Amino acid sequence: MSNVILARMGEVTLKGLNRGSFEIQLKSNLKYRLKRFGNLRIFQSQSRIWIEPKEEDNPNFSDEAAAKDILDAVCQVFGIVSVSFARKFEGDFDSICENAKSLTEYLLSENPDFKTFKIESKRGNKAFPMDSPTICDELGGFILDTFPNLTVKMKNPDFIINVEIREYNYVYSGKKMAHRGLPVGTAGRGMLLLSGGIDSPVAGFMMASRGMPLDAVYFHSYPYTSDLAKQKVIDLAKIVSRFSGRMNLHIVNFTQIQLDMYKNSPQDMLTVTMRRVMLRIAEELARKHDCKCLITGESLGQVASQTLEAMCATNEVVKMPILRPLIGMDKQATCEISRNIGAFETSILPYEDCCTIFVAKHPKTHPHPEDVIEAEKNLDIEDMVEQGVAGTETIEITPF
Amino acid sequence: MIYFDNSATTFPSDRVRAVISDMMKDEYSGNPGSLHKLGVSADKAYGETQAKVAKLLGASSDEIIFTSCATEGANTAIRGFMSRNSRAGRRVISTRTEHKASLECLSLLEKSGYEVVYLPVGRDGKPDLSELEKALTEEKTALFCFTLVNNETGSILPLDQIVSMRNKLSPDTKIYLDAVQALGKMPIDLHKMNVDMCSFSGHKIHSVKGTGVLYVKNGVRIDPLILGGGQQKGMRSGTQSLLLAKAFEAALEEAVETMDDSHGNAAKINEYLRKELAERKAVILSPEDALPYVLNVSFEGFESETMLHCLEIYDIFVSTVSACSSKAKKVSYVLLESGVDRKTAANAVRLSFSRYNSMEEAEQFIQKVDVIYDLYAVRK
Numbered sequence: 001m002s003n004v005i006l007a008r009m010g011e012v013t014l015k016g017l018n019r020g021s022f023e024i025q026l027k028s029n030l031k032y033r034l035k036r037f038g039n040l041r042i043f044q045s046q047s048r049i050w051i052e053p054k055e056e057d058n059p060n061f062s063d064e065a066a067a068k069d070i071l072d073a074v075c076q077v078f079g080i081v082s083v084s085f086a087r088k089f090e091g092d093f094d095s096i097c098e099n100a101k102s103l104t105e106y107l108l109s110e111n112p113d114f115k116t117f118k119i120e121s122k123r124g125n126k127a128f129p130m131d132s133p134t135i136c137d138e139l140g141g142f143i144l145d146t147f148p149n150l151t152v153k154m155k156n157p158d159f160i161i162n163v164e165i166r167e168y169n170y171v172y173s174g175k176k177m178a179h180r181g182l183p184v185g186t187a188g189r190g191m192l193l194l195s196g197g198i199d200s201p202v203a204g205f206m207m208a209s210r211g212m213p214l215d216a217v218y219f220h221s222y223p224y225t226s227d228l229a230k231q232k233v234i235d236l237a238k239i240v241s242r243f244s245g246r247m248n249l250h251i252v253n254f255t256q257i258q259l260d261m262y263k264n265s266p267q268d269m270l271t272v273t274m275r276r277v278m279l280r281i282a283e284e285l286a287r288k289h290d291c292k293c294l295i296t297g298e299s300l301g302q303v304a305s306q307t308l309e310a311m312c313a314t315n316e317v318v319k320m321p322i323l324r325p326l327i328g329m330d331k332q333a334t335c336e337i338s339r340n341i342g343a344f345e346t347s348i349l350p351y352e353d354c355c356t357i358f359v360a361k362h363p364k365t366h367p368h369p370e371d372v373i374e375a376e377k378n379l380d381i382e383d384m385v386e387q388g389v390a391g392t393e394t395i396e397i398t399p400f
Numbered sequence: 401m402i403y404f405d406n407s408a409t410t411f412p413s414d415r416v417r418a419v420i421s422d423m424m425k426d427e428y429s430g431n432p433g434s435l436h437k438l439g440v441s442a443d444k445a446y447g448e449t450q451a452k453v454a455k456l457l458g459a460s461s462d463e464i465i466f467t468s469c470a471t472e473g474a475n476t477a478i479r480g481f482m483s484r485n486s487r488a489g490r491r492v493i494s495t496r497t498e499h500k501a502s503l504e505c506l507s508l509l510e511k512s513g514y515e516v517v518y519l520p521v522g523r524d525g526k527p528d529l530s531e532l533e534k535a536l537t538e539e540k541t542a543l544f545c546f547t548l549v550n551n552e553t554g555s556i557l558p559l560d561q562i563v564s565m566r567n568k569l570s571p572d573t574k575i576y577l578d579a580v581q582a583l584g585k586m587p588i589d590l591h592k593m594n595v596d597m598c599s600f601s602g603h604k605i606h607s608v609k610g611t612g613v614l615y616v617k618n619g620v621r622i623d624p625l626i627l628g629g630g631q632q633k634g635m636r637s638g639t640q641s642l643l644l645a646k647a648f649e650a651a652l653e654e655a656v657e658t659m660d661d662s663h664g665n666a667a668k669i670n671e672y673l674r675k676e677l678a679e680r681k682a683v684i685l686s687p688e689d690a691l692p693y694v695l696n697v698s699f700e701g702f703e704s705e706t707m708l709h710c711l712e713i714y715d716i717f718v719s720t721v722s723a724c725s726s727k728a729k730k731v732s733y734v735l736l737e738s739g740v741d742r743k744t745a746a747n748a749v750r751l752s753f754s755r756y757n758s759m760e761e762a763e764q765f766i767q768k769v770d771v772i773y774d775l776y777a778v779r780k
Contacts, residue, residue, distance in 0.1 A: 223709030223776065262778060358778065 001089040001099065003061040005051040006172065007074050010081035010180050013047045025211075026079040026183040029245060033077050036400055037070045045166075049080070052088070064106060071176055076242045076399075078181035078209050084162070086172035093130060097142045099171040100161050104143060104150075107159050107173055116153035117143065117161060124166040135163055181209030184245050190323065191286035192216040192295040193278065194237060194249070196229055198347040199297030199326055201236045202337045206325035207295050208244035215247055215289050216240070216397075217282045219254040224358075232349050234395065239343045242399040250285050253391035254278075257384045258358055267360040269375035271305045272367045274358065275314045277381065281388035283318040288389070294318065299326045299334065304363040313372045402716040402761045406604070407551050407581055407694055407752035412647075413606040419650040420608065423643040432640045433631060442642050449645045453613060456652050457600075458589030465614045465635050466645050470580045472625065473599025473614035474501040476636070477576045480622035481543055481597065482509055488572065489540035491515045495527050496737045497555075498547050499578055506545060515539075523739045524687040525555025529565065536569040543574050549581035552721060552734040552750055553686045554694030556586075563594045574620060580604055584655025585663065585693050596620045602644075606754070607651035611644045655755075662755035667692040669753055669762045676766045680773070683744055685735060693754070696735070698747040699769075701777045707749050710772040716765060719750040 007030070012022045023044060030042050030049065039054040051074065053061050060070045067085045074083045087099045100119075108114055121135040130138065140152055143161070164170040192204040194216040204214055218233045230251065237249045257277060265273045282294050298306045305314075315322060326334055338344040364371065403411070412420070422428075430438030432446045451461040467473045482492070494506055496518045506516045517535045519527040527546070535541065544566065548557050559577070566573050574596040579588060584605040590598060597620065602611030616622060616635065628637030655662075670692035674684050677697050685696040699707050704720035711718055721732040735745040751765075 223713055224706050224778075226705060226709055259776070 001087055002052065002056065003063070003067070004086050004088045004170070005061075005067070005071065005074060006084045006086050006170070007049040007051060007178075008081045008083070008175075009047050009049065009079060011182055012079050022079070022183055022186055025185045026077070029077050029079070029183050029185065030074065032245060033073050033399065034070060037073070065110075073242075075176060075178035077183070078179055078211065078243065079183040080178040081180050082175040082177050084172040084175045086162075086164075086170040088168050088170055090168055093135070093138065096135070096163055096169055096171060097139060099169075100139055100143060100163070101146055103161060103171055103173055104147060108147070111158070114158040115149065116151050116157040117159050118152055118154055118157045119143070119161050119163065121163040122165070124164065128165045135165070139163065179209060179243065182211035184208050184211055184213050184243075186211035187213075188292040189213045189215060189290055190293045190295045191282055191289070191291040192240075193282055193297070194218050194233055194240075195297070196232045196236065196347070196349075197297070198331075198338050198344065199299060199302075199334055201240050201297075201343040201347065202334050202341070203295050203297035203323075203325050204240040205243055205337065205341050205343075207323060208240070212244075212295075213247070214240065214244045214295070215250065215286070215291055217250045217252060217285055217392075219252045219278055219281075221255045221258050222253075224255065224258070228349075232346060234397065235346050236343055237397045238399065239341065239346060241397045243341065246396065246398050248289060249395045249397050250289075251393045251395065252281055252285075252388050253393070254388065257388055260384065261379060262358055264378040265375050268362060268364045269367060269371060270358055270360050271363040272310050272313050272372055273375050273379070275305050275310070276317045276372070276376070277379075277384055277388070279314050279318050279322070280381065280385045283320050284385055284389045285392065286320060291320075293321045293323050295323045295325070297326055297334075298324045299329055299331070302331065304359075304365045307365050309366040309368075313367050313369065316369075316372075402714075402757075402765055404751040404753060404757065404761075404765065405717045405719050406754040406757075407750065408719050409603045409609065410606045410754050411756075412608050413651060413654055415654050416607050416647050416650050419646050420643060423646050428642055432642065433629065446640055446642050446645060449642070449649045452649050453645075453652060456649075456656055457613075457615065458591050458593075459615050460618060462633070463590075463615055463618055465616060465632050466640065466648070467599070467612040467614050467636060468610050469603075469612045470499075470578065470599040470601035471501040473601075473612050474499070474576075474578060475505055476614055476625040477597040477599060477616070477622065478502060478505040478543070478545060479508065480625055481574060481576065481620070482514065484621050484623040485542060485574075488574070489542035491517060491535075491539050491541045492543045492545055493517045493519060493532065493535050493541055493573075494545040495519050495521050495547075497521050497525060497550060497552075497734045498545065499551055499580070502545055502547070502576075502578055517541075521738050524689070525550050525553050525734075525738050526558055526687075527562075529558065529561055532562065532565060533569065536565065536573070541570055541573045543576060545576045547578040547581075549579070549585070549691045549694070550734060551581045552694070552732055553696045553738070554581070554690030554692070554752075555687050555738075556582075556689065556691055559593060559595075567594075581691070581694065584652065584659060585666075585691055587659070590615050590617075597622070602648040602651055605651045605655045607647045608644070610641075611648040611651075613648060658755050663692070665755060665757070666753045668759060669757055670695055672759065672762050673697075673751065673765070677769070680766075680769065682769075685738075685740055685744070685748055693752055695751045695753075696748055697751065698740075698744045699749060700747065701773075702747055704747055704749055706776070706778075707747070707772070710776050711749075711768065714768045714771075716768060719752070720748070721750070 037060045038058045041052050064085050119136040119140045121132040123132045162172050190212045192214050194200045241247050430442040432443035450464050454461045454464045510516050519531045576597040577595045579598050580601045583600045596617045598615040600613045603609045624635050626637050631637050683698040708720050731745045
């Protein structure tokens with residue numbers, strides 16, 4: 001007997017002739033994401049991907065508890081819908097009973113309150129002498145006899161024992177839901193504007209879930225923002241990279257640019273002007289690093305810079321599409337995703353981000369296009385963009 | 401580097417480093433509780449250190465407990481006293497400008513049903529003594545809990561007046577004093593000061609982190625915070641560290657030896673900076689009569705943290721509020737409680753000096769402040 005991970009593919013299986021390229025990308029992403037879990041065999045059969053250790057003594061596969069980290073990692077790979085940790089073995093019905101028994105023992109030791117169960121069975125190997133309903137009946141009876149405190153419940157049981165008869169037999173309990181989506185690398189690359197807040201990591205996560213690999217750009221304004229704020233963004237990028245894979249984080253030294261804007265641009269227009277300069281720099285960096293779009297965490301009406309007029313004003317200065325996956329979402333929904341991907345606790349750390357110090361008391365929320373142009377009249381925008389791109393530090397971020 | 405953050409911590413002095421290096425030798429590494437000769441000699445040396453520290457603090461040897469830090473001292477004293485002396489009363493008198501080590505203990509007492517009276521403090525950081533008198537006449541008070549020198553402003557407690565008020569109106573009330581920022585910077589004679597418990601920290605006087613002392617006056621009974629093998633007469637179990645005790649002793653001895661010169665130096669630096677900064681429209685928040693080692697100043701146009709990072713560019717190190725809580729984005733509660741407005745308090749930076757700082761450093765500091773104003777000022 002050995003233990004394996006069964007990962008189910010989702011949207012990828014709906015692809016037509018190009019399905020193969022999506023599957024290859026998915027397996028490559030799994031291979032990268034799971035490399036710290038030892039020497040693994042990752043192969044596909046129909047709409048499933050099987051992951052098993054090449055060496056028998058791989059500690060990540062010793063039992064369900066030991067497999068928690070690797071299961072979490074598989075769930076973070078876009079393209080996977082759900083995963084199960086299964087016992088793989090050969091043999092007749094007795095061997096199925098034996099494995100189902102040890103699995104039930106494990107589940108009861110972890111969850112002493114469990115009282116009800118059901119059996120679900122699939123028989124791919126038609127040579128197996130029992131059909132699925134018979135397997136369910138017989139195995140259910142065996143479990144009832146072996147564990148007299150348990151009863152069968154068809155709707156919402158405490159646990160399910162799944163049996164699959166294929167080339168080998170598999171026994172497992174339930175499945176862990178993953179993040180679905182498409183394998184990262186199947187779409188073009190995007191440049192994420194990453195601040196230290198809640199929204200932008202979620203925006204990055206959402207675009208990565210559509211197969212988009214990411215670069216990220218952060219505007220750092222030391223000494224107005226501390227190195228702790230920078231570290232917070234690096235930490236957030238790392239969290240996003242668990243889903244998006246390796247990314248380059250470009251840290252723009254924004255201090256002098258911000259001070260120039262502060263001195264030479266009207267206070268109430270500063271937010272819009274600053275956004276416009278940031279997007280221009282981001283677009284230049286995007287071009288340089290082969291990205292085809294910009295991604296922001298904007299949500300309509302959330303703050304002064306996120307009104308429709310402000311967004312029109314920022315859209316005007318770049319040619320690349322600006323993707324705003326959160327545009328129609330409310331804050332609560334964004335926070336839920338942020339919690340779900342493990343970014344929330346980092347996002348709410350208190351360090352200032354570069355937007356807050358230079359914000360006017362009453363920024364223009366509905367800037368008129370002519371005012372926007374007027375506000376930039378005394379700025380050497382070209383020089384600012386050049387200066388921003390030149391003063392950029394790039395850090396490679398990996399999920400490990 | 402200009403290090404003006406000595407109230408947060410100091411660097412170990414050469415003498416302390418030498419003592420520590422010496423104490424790492426095998427011959428000093430025995431357990432003072434062991435019965436063999438290595439243990440006996442360690443125990444003897446420990447006793448000698450205790451006696452020396454006691455003498456330097458104006459106390460008796462058996463009144464000195466070595467701790468890991470002043471926070472442990474505060475917890476042991478405040479919680480230990482109140483739990484041991486249930487018949488002494490249910491009331492504690494303090495202020496809201498104490499260090500968090502004390503305030504959190506008081507908050508715990510409140511949750512356990514004790515009453516804590518927080519005296520209002522004035523702009524000079526001193527508690528309102530007429531309110532103290534009133535509070536003392538209302539109900540039996542078990543404990544006073546005060547700080548001799550405030551860690552954020554340098555404000556000095558009118559201890560003599562408080563002690564005589566206690567002696568006159570409520571002689572059974574005991575006094576716990578946090579003297580962390582006073583140690584080595586003003587004379588400490590515990591018997592003369594007539595307090596009952598007092599905590600000190602080593603790393604504020606050029607010893608190392610992990611060293612502290614709690615004074616508990618003979619006759620005052622407290623429950624220990626740390627139970628175990630009964631070391632230090634059961635008041636603080638855990639194997640005694642001769643090395644740390646010696647490091648504390650060395651730092652204290654040196655601080656006492658250099659106290660007068662050091663005070664004069666700090667006063668000169670303080671006076672110069674007060675004058676120069678006031679000319680630059682910075683608001684001095686430390687009271688005039690504060691201990692000169694601490695200077696709290698609010699820079700217009702700079703949030704506290706921005707000024708901290710601006711100075712950091714030039715290798716000048718200062719604090720915003722108190723270092724223990726500066727990771728939480730908060731305005732100093734000490735300043736707000738002292739009546740400083742929120743905007744001024746939000747721009748406050750604490751400069752704190754040691755005997756190693758010089759007038760040249762103070763002058764360089766002012767030069768850099770001018771540069772920072774030119775380059776980074778954001779006025780709203």
